[in-house]
Amino acid sequence: MTVPAAEMPPEAVPRARRALRLDLLLVAVTAALLLAVPLYVSMTGQDMMRLPKELLLRAGAILIAAIAAIGLVLRKLSFSRRLPVDGALAIAAVAWCAITTLTSTNRTLSLRALAYVTAAVVVYFAASYAITRMRPILVLGIALVPAIFNAVAAMMQALGGWNPFFVPEELPRRAHTIGFLGNPDYVGAYMVPAILTALAIARAWKGVVRFGALGLVVVFATAAMLSQSITTLIALVAGIVTMAFVGAGMRMRIAGIVVLIAVVAGIWYYPATRARFRETAVAVVELRLDALISGRLGAFVAAAEMAKSRPLVGMGPGCFAYHFMTYRIAAEDKYTFMRTAGKGLNFGEVHNDHLQLLAETGVPGWLIFAGALIALGLRTLTPGQTPTVRFARTLATPLAVSLAVLALAQFPLELASVLLLYIWLAVTVFRWSDDVA
Amino acid sequence: MRIAAAVLIAGVAAFLLYRVVALPYHCNIVRTQAEQKLGRAAEPNEYRAAEMAREVLRDIDHCLASDPTNVALLYVRARAFRILGRNEHAVAAYEQALRYDHRPEIYIDLGVAEYAIGRGESGVEHMLTAVRFLPWTVNYIESASARAQVYHRLSALYAKRGNLLVNPRFTREALEGTEMQHAGTGLAASLAAGWSAYNTTGTLTIERVPSTYPGHKGTMLHIKTTNIDAGLMQIWGDWGTGPSKVITTAKVFVNKGAAAIGSGHLLNTGYDGISKTRGQWEELRAPSGSCPVNQTWLVASTYEGADFYVAEVRADAVVSELPCDTVTPPPQ
Numbered sequence: 062m063t064v065p066a067a068e069m070p071p072e073a074v075p076r077a078r079r080a081l082r083l084d085l086l087l088v089a090v091t092a093a094l095l096l097a098v099p100l101y102v103s104m105t106g107q108d109m110m111r112l113p114k115e116l117l118l119r120a121g122a123i124l125i126a127a128i129a130a131i132g133l134v135l136r137k138l139s140f141s142r143r144l145p146v147d148g149a150l151a152i153a154a155v156a157w158c159a160i161t162t163l164t165s166t167n168r169t170l171s172l173r174a175l176a177y178v179t180a181a182v183v184v185y186f187a188a189s190y191a192i193t194r195m196r197p198i199l200v201l202g203i204a205l206v207p208a209i210f211n212a213v214a215a216m217m218q219a220l221g222g223w224n225p226f227f228v229p230e231e232l233p234r235r236a237h238t239i240g241f242l243g244n245p246d247y248v249g250a251y252m253v254p255a256i257l258t259a260l261a262i263a264r265a266w267k268g269v270v271r272f273g274a275l276g277l278v279v280v281f282a283t284a285a286m287l288s289q290s291i292t293t294l295i296a297l298v299a300g301i302v303t304m305a306f307v308g309a310g311m312r313m314r315i316a317g318i319v320v321l322i323a324v325v326a327g328i329w330y331y332p333a334t335r336a337r338f339r340e341t342a343v344a345v346v347e348l349r350l351d352a353l354i355s356g357r358l359g360a361f362v363a364a365a366e367m368a369k370s371r372p373l374v375g376m377g378p379g380c381f382a383y384h385f386m387t388y389r390i391a392a393e394d395k396y397t398f399m400r401t402a403g404k405g406l407n408f409g410e411v412h413n414d415h416l417q418l419l420a421e422t423g424v425p426g427w428l429i430f431a432g433a434l435i436a437l438g439l440r441t442l443t444p445g446q447t448p449t450v451r452f453a454r455t456l457a458t459p460l461a462v463s464l465a466v467l468a469l470a471q472f473p474l475e476l477a478s479v480l481l482l483y484i485w486l487a488v489t490v491f492r493w494s495d496d497v498a
Numbered sequence: 499m500r501i502a503a504a505v506l507i508a509g510v511a512a513f514l515l516y517r518v519v520a521l522p523y524h525c526n527i528v529r530t531q532a533e534q535k536l537g538r539a540a541e542p543n544e545y546r547a548a549e550m551a552r553e554v555l556r557d558i559d560h561c562l563a564s565d566p567t568n569v570a571l572l573y574v575r576a577r578a579f580r581i582l583g584r585n586e587h588a589v590a591a592y593e594q595a596l597r598y599d600h601r602p603e604i605y606i607d608l609g610v611a612e613y614a615i616g617r618g619e620s621g622v623e624h625m626l627t628a629v630r631f632l633p634w635t636v637n638y639i640e641s642a643s644a645r646a647q648v649y650h651r652l653s654a655l656y657a658k659r660g661n662l663l664v665n666p667r668f669t670r671e672a673l674e675g676t677e678m679q680h681a682g683t684g685l686a687a688s689l690a691a692g693w694s695a696y697n698t699t700g701t702l703t704i705e706r707v708p709s710t711y712p713g714h715k716g717t718m719l720h721i722k723t724t725n726i727d728a729g730l731m732q733i734w735g736d737w738g739t740g741p742s743k744v745i746t747t748a749k750v751f752v753n754k755g756a757a758a759i760g761s762g763h764l765l766n767t768g769y770d771g772i773s774k775t776r777g778q779w780e781e782l783r784a785p786s787g788s789c790p791v792n793q794t795w796l797v798a799s800t801y802e803g804a805d806f807y808v809a810e811v812r813a814d815a816v817v818s819e820l821p822c823d824t825v826t827p828p829p830q
Contacts, residue, residue, distance in 0.1 A: 112522070131508065169567050
């Protein structure tokens, strides 16, 4: 981070002025990246959404790193030497990823995963730099504008309107609800932090901003509902309950309960979502674990077995998919219940980021993730009454809880668009609560 | 000096952008086009198919040269080689792909290609891995002898597991209480863990009682039905999976009507053996009737229903080379 010109000794001010352009460029590239990744698709590629977004993340990280390095070399940028807790955790994440790449069972694959984690950490620091130099409305706009486009696209797709992507007509409407993200579950996962952000804005600001934010909550919640993603809706409910009951007053609790009732009513009113929840309830009653977690039991058990076999360093970042078949076959010999679990699905991700971290990077890898969530959640204790601090305090724990819940049955950390939104919001919480923390 | 360093950094960044962003992006598009061409290469005109395959190999060459770990393109390369009949090259491409990803389609295609060039043992091993993970890949094995070997190995693996049924003596409880009724149709939870109560029409009553089978100390189930095909069912394998043949045995004591046992494929299991006596313990024993086997049932085989006790049921795989005709993926 640069030291604001006002706090610099007088002789340093001209240097800071000269640094203005690279300063702005760094902020602009970071903001553009955050805006572009959730909306970017490649219409001609085999993988139209996930890979192109990941490539864009790589490109953004390279540009950011290059600008920062050039700025340092030319002495046109300077960064704070103070390393906050969240920054230390980000460095710990990339360092541990590097160590587990060295001990990996397949280093080629782990190097790719290390590149992804490094890119995310570069964006983390760039976001930290940018957020302290931007107006709150811009910071929040960067988080919410792509969510608006994705929510509107998802609604049109779900309701049978405009859809630029080919999805066979015979597939259920849920399968059409992909926004610019690629999958109904990704849409749902993306909407969760967006909804919580809009709710926190409504809590922190007053007047038109509050009403505007509540309007966005309705738009995002409708898109989340239409995605019919069970994990999304559970994460959303967990986030709202946390927001209403952790460190909040009576009015906030009442508002939280009203929103919760609206969400549950929405689930009940929309037949497709109701049907999905009913199927889940039947699976619970009949103790059909595999059906309950949508056929993901094989992936969960394989990941748990991998974590058991190398608890300290895991199989190596990015190595779950490589070992999945072997462990899935072995699990069937080992556990009777695996013989009736859904067969043939070749999972590239565990669909549970907690287990994936344990399987690929061992217990220390997961502890770093858990530590980051706790550090974020603790910002709820920040005192202060400015709107930005109120926003940070309101969003901190719900954001951490929603990510922890989403990571139970999805892979938000592996999706560039969802990961970047969480990074941006987490950094916003940290930096806006820094002043008073 | 500083300017030179900045230029160097910009150069490295530009190179990285080309190498890790632009090139993978371009190769993602090349892959789409290559797969479309390979789809067209499936046409009956062999000359045209070979042309397409050669074109694909040319198209993907520079992408694989820049990223030899691109599994999707390695798989495309192997498929193109197979169209050209160059199985040795295809095997090499599949083997390279396996260094970076394990997928059933790579294993089965590698196995088939290896078998074609005379590497039978390794080929069967790879085919077996694919079939164990994704049973319906067995349909891609065209050679009858290869299929027989795969089934032989597969059935040996199942045979090693012993009794394939869980809770064969009904010692672990599911529902509480000592009696249950199922008056609906289809499957319902039963008194014994792992077992379902299966009913068609009428009423099915299941009671847990102390076993009277000589030598048994635990419990047995008393089954009373008012209609045919009602009784116990256990689905112990997923759709399309399982050994090609099992021997089912059941120790039953029939009071009224007759009891039948059967093992087979889901929705396609019949009566493999029917009780012949009443008022005494009888061991029913019969080979499975459909293939692959993943389900066992014990039901009334008389229209007026039946009244019988069951002390134990077994389903043991038999080492066999009997291939299933086709293994279909599960219905959606």
